[in-house]
Amino acid sequence: MELKEIMKLRRAVNFFDPTQNVTDEELKQILETATLVPSSMNFQPWQVIVVREPEAKERLMKAAMNQTKIVEAPVTLIVLADKDGWRAGHPTVEKVWENLLTLGYMTDKQRSWFEKGPEKLYGGPEKSLAFAVKNAAFFAMAIMLAAKDLGIDSHPMDGFDHEAVREAFNIPENFFVPVLIALGHFDKSKTLMPPKWRKSWNEIVWQYI
């Protein structure tokens, strides 16, 4: 599908057909496509918890304002944004470093810059939260577009009790949960509400200098 068509067809779908699955193959394809998005220094500070078991879906639904789409959808992702995902010594950061060396983007002499730059940009609670969430948000959006490209519908949710989700799924402190994403197929026996209003050019451009 053309990107514009995917963008238009993607909707936050409230009703999922519980009889239609999203296979692990499809899920893998969606996540591996989504991870192509850009990220700060290519640190990719995102992971997901795949919630598929009925008991786990119930547990998640309880922490998410009883949003029934979580149990109706075959799978819901808990998106994790890693606040420590810029620190030297973090396994992903070290993998990024090795990759930069291998590809010739950097030399050993630049190691100090590689450590001090992120510390300056992302060090401190507010900055590290912003780092994690902005990058994970790009990833989350790409999940929904990649899913739609495969004919799979989605629903993003931030209507949940963050600490309740953390406790229910033993999520460590370094992760912030920016969003949950239910994935499945729209239940065609229900009515899909019409697409909502969007900002126009004039409302989006605050200054044009």
Ligand SMILES: Cc1cc2nc3c(=O)[nH]c(=O)nc-3n(C[C@H](O)[C@H](O)[C@H](O)COP(=O)(O)O)c2cc1C
């Ligand atoms: C970060 C985020 C969180 C959202 N949280 C919820 C939610 O908890 N429950 C819900 O019913 N819809 C939620 N939505 C869906 C929005 O209401 C919906 O995307 C918006 O109204 C536009 O509709 P559309 O996606 O069908 O174009 C969320 C959307 C985003 C992007």
